[in-house]
Amino acid sequence: MTNFTMPLFSVAVPEIFVLCMACIVLLVDVFVKERFRWVTYALVQLTLVIGFLLTLQQYHDYPQPIVTFSGHYVLDKLAVLTKLFIFVVSFFAFIYANLYIKERRMSRGDYYILGLFAVLGMQVMASAYSFLTIFLGLELSTLPLYAMVAMQKDSRVAIEASMKYFVMGALASGLLLYGISIVYGATGSFEIFGMAGLLQNASSTQQAALLLALVFILAGIIFKFGAVPFHMWVPDVYTGAPTTVTLFIASAPKIAAFAITMRILVEAFPALTSHWQHALIAVSILSMFGGNLLAIAQTNIKRMLAYSSIAHIGYTFLGILAGPVDPQGYSAAMFYIVTYVIVAAGAFAIISILSTHNIELDQLDDYRGLNARSPWLAFMMLLLMFSMAGVPPTVGFFAKLGLLEALVAAHYVWLAALALLFAIVGAYYYLRVVMLMYFEEPKSNLVGTHISVTPSLMAAISINGVAALILGLLPSGLIDLCRISVS
Amino acid sequence: MNVLPIIFYFFAAVAIIAAFMVVTFKNPVHGVLSLVLAFFAMSGIWILLDAEFLALILVLVYVGAVMTLFLFVVMMLNIDWAGKREGFVRYLPFAAVIVLMMVAIIITVIGPKQFGLTHVPTPAVMPADYSNTVDLGSVLYTNYAYPFEVAGTILLAAIIAAIILSHHAPKNRKVQIISKQIDIKRDQFVRLVDLPSEKKNPAANGGQP
Numbered sequence: 001m002t003n004f005t006m007p008l009f010s011v012a013v014p015e016i017f018v019l020c021m022a023c024i025v026l027l028v029d030v031f032v033k034e035r036f037r038w039v040t041y042a043l044v045q046l047t048l049v050i051g052f053l054l055t056l057q058q059y060h061d062y063p064q065p066i067v068t069f070s071g072h073y074v075l076d077k078l079a080v081l082t083k084l085f086i087f088v089v090s091f092f093a094f095i096y097a098n099l100y101i102k103e104r105r106m107s108r109g110d111y112y113i114l115g116l117f118a119v120l121g122m123q124v125m126a127s128a129y130s131f132l133t134i135f136l137g138l139e140l141s142t143l144p145l146y147a148m149v150a151m152q153k154d155s156r157v158a159i160e161a162s163m164k165y166f167v168m169g170a171l172a173s174g175l176l177l178y179g180i181s182i183v184y185g186a187t188g189s190f191e192i193f194g195m196a197g198l199l200q201n202a203s204s205t206q207q208a209a210l211l212l213a214l215v216f217i218l219a220g221i222i223f224k225f226g227a228v229p230f231h232m233w234v235p236d237v238y239t240g241a242p243t244t245v246t247l248f249i250a251s252a253p254k255i256a257a258f259a260i261t262m263r264i265l266v267e268a269f270p271a272l273t274s275h276w277q278h279a280l281i282a283v284s285i286l287s288m289f290g291g292n293l294l295a296i297a298q299t300n301i302k303r304m305l306a307y308s309s310i311a312h313i314g315y316t317f318l319g320i321l322a323g324p325v326d327p328q329g330y331s332a333a334m335f336y337i338v339t340y341v342i343v344a345a346g347a348f349a350i351i352s353i354l355s356t357h358n359i360e361l362d363q364l365d366d367y368r369g370l371n372a373r374s375p376w377l378a379f380m381m382l383l384l385m386f387s388m389a390g391v392p393p394t395v396g397f398f399a400k401l402g403l404l405e406a407l408v409a410a411h412y413v414w415l416a417a418l419a420l421l422f423a424i425v426g427a428y429y430y431l432r433v434v435m436l437m438y439f440e441e442p443k444s445n446l447v448g449t450h451i452s453v454t455p456s457l458m459a460a461i462s463i464n465g466v467a468a469l470i471l472g473l474l475p476s477g478l479i480d481l482c483r484i485s486v487s
Numbered sequence: 488m489n490v491l492p493i494i495f496y497f498f499a500a501v502a503i504i505a506a507f508m509v510v511t512f513k514n515p516v517h518g519v520l521s522l523v524l525a526f527f528a529m530s531g532i533w534i535l536l537d538a539e540f541l542a543l544i545l546v547l548v549y550v551g552a553v554m555t556l557f558l559f560v561v562m563m564l565n566i567d568w569a570g571k572r573e574g575f576v577r578y579l580p581f582a583a584v585i586v587l588m589m590v591a592i593i594i595t596v597i598g599p600k601q602f603g604l605t606h607v608p609t610p611a612v613m614p615a616d617y618s619n620t621v622d623l624g625s626v627l628y629t630n631y632a633y634p635f636e637v638a639g640t641i642l643l644a645a646i647i648a649a650i651i652l653s654h655h656a657p658k659n660r661k662v663q664i665i666s667k668q669i670d671i672k673r674d675q676f677v678r679l680v681d682l683p684s685e686k687k688n689p690a691a692n693g694g695q696p
Contacts, residue, residue, distance in 0.1 A: 069633035070630035070632075070633070072631075072633045072634055073633055107651065113647065114647065114648060114651070117640070117643075117647070121641075121644075130634075132631075132634045133633065133634055136637040136641065137637065139641050140637060140640060140641045140644060143641060143644050144644050144648060146648065147648030147649075150652055151652075153652075182597065185602055186601070205600050205601050206601065208601070209597060209602075211596075212596045
């Protein structure tokens with residue numbers, strides 16, 4: 001009671017709004033008739049739009065970082081921009097999900113409600129400024145995801161994926177929590193504000209304990225990101241989950257995880273920079289190597305994209321580890337993860353669009369001759385695959401270029417060369433999809449089958465695919481935003 | 488003679504042994520009961536730390552409510568656990584090496600050198616009318632209000648998730664979805680295949696009268 005100041009509630013308006021709306025939508029969904037089920041969907045999307053606008057307003061209202069709620073909450077450019085990206089990506093993820101889950105009768109409105117809670121958790125992560133809120137945000141964002149994976153109750157694969165995700169996720173949370181408890185034991189504080197100063201004056205015995213804590217915390221973070229050596233859950237969960245859930249898992253949470261990584265490694269642990277840099281070098285090399293190589297062997301496109309996501313996370317870590325030497329690394333990493341998320345969401349969306357009539361078209365063979373069946377969708381997929389491979393003029397090229405620049409500036413030339421090598425390996429399996437779509441005949445049972453796409457879905461996927469091109473032609477705006485957010 | 492260390496070591500030993508038994512017992516009911524014992528031992532240690540309120544909550548909530556429910560579920564499921572322990576011997580050497588390494592690192596780092604009484608002194612003795620419930624409440628609803636609310640939201644989300652996963656909508660309902668019936672296109676179900684027509688062999692026919 002001694003030093004309590006009233007928190008600035010106005011700073012947390014987006015979170016409060018989303019929480020209130022989640023509770024309201026929950027009640028509406030219970031009482032609304034089956035015919036008006038779209039109301040739930042519309043309300044959730046409206047919530048995301050208004051949340052976006054409220055956060056955008058904060059971008060102008062609060063130019064300086066604000067720490068409130070007794071040091072548990074921060075509002076700075078990183079938090080605001082992360083939240084903006086999360087809102088946009090989630091908005092698109094729900095558009096893509098709408099038809100897919102309706103066809104499979106997976107749920108009533110609960111899919112969107114759980115999704116909204118996950119979005120709230122990601123907001124908490126973006127604004128977390130103590131280890132306690134980081135942990136709680138992480139739990140709030142992943143708990144609904146476990147349930148969303150298992151929502152397709154007649155699918156044994158989905159339930160198995162959910163089980164794996166849950167058990168692995170719980171283990172990761174345990175590791176993270178153990179690390180946090182050691183930090184608290186050694187410093188007596190878990191606020192990130194002031195943690196850097198405390199660690200600077202740490203004695204050598206304290207340093208040892210903090211190193212152990214760093215190992216556990218890093219393990220927890222890498223687990224949540226899904227990078228080698230804690231990547232085992234990624235392929236199974238991505239393949240087993242309903243495609244739109246895979247899309248959601250692969251997109252917005254990665255941005256939120258990036259935000260907490262920046263808070264923990266850069267803002268709280270600058271004293272241990274050289275240690276976590278070395279760990280991240282190992283993790284990123286292993287992820288790029290394992291992800292790209294194993295992706296080649298896959299015949300299931302969802303599994304292939306899962307391994308590719310492991311590789312992309314490896315690239316993102318490259319930017320973070322170059323950051324302490326050359327601050328451009330942080331913005332390059334942010335740019336990389338944001339553009340990857342946009343592209344990955346688009347690719348999974350195309351899989352879900354093609355999987356009509358309750359049939360999952362997730363084998364690579366199903367994409368043979370897609371150009372003949374739907375030229376526009378094939379072109380969108382081409383843009384997205386080019387972007388993942390890093391082919392100019394798509395956005396993936398600039399993302400990789402920025403990373404390599406930062407690495408060279410940070411005197412990690414050998415690492416940049418290695419990253420380039422793995423990028424070439426990766427290009428093979430992305431371009432293979434393009435080759436299948438354009439230069440092969442469709443499978444005989446798919447010839448002439450009708451691909452029906454609703455207008456809203458078509459608009460969303462077109463925006464998504466074209467964004468990969470436009471951001472590649474005019475990347476400066478997004479690059480500037482990323483630079484502002486991590487400065 | 489100070490009895491506190493003896494009590495501490497007693498509870499600590501019980502907690503560790505019980506925790507070990509949770510994973511080694513063959514019968515899951517015994518495992519749950521050892522978990523109860525571990526919680527009891529931990530609450531004893533918390534009382535030594537002057538955290539009476541939390542210790543009692545641990546016993547009341549976890550032992551009294553959560554573990555009782557857990558025990559019910561384990562008894563009702565009646566799973567054959569013996570078959571699920573295959574591969575225990577096969578993985579044991581690998582697991583043992585990793586566990587030993589982890590334990591060695593943790594013991595060297597988190598020892599008396601780091602967290603001994605000189606670094607973390609025993610809490611000061613409080614007056615008789617001191618209530619740590621009041622203290623806890625006053626920080627929980629002021630300085631920790633935000634994490635407290637987020638934790639509440641997590642519980643809400645967990646309840647919703649549990650209900651969604653266990654609630655079964657009526658399956659295999661014989662319902663006509665008229666919009667779907669109207670939407671059907673011929674192409675989805677009918678495929679016209681060009682079959683080569685069998686040519687009549689005039690020579691074979693001609694052979695017959």
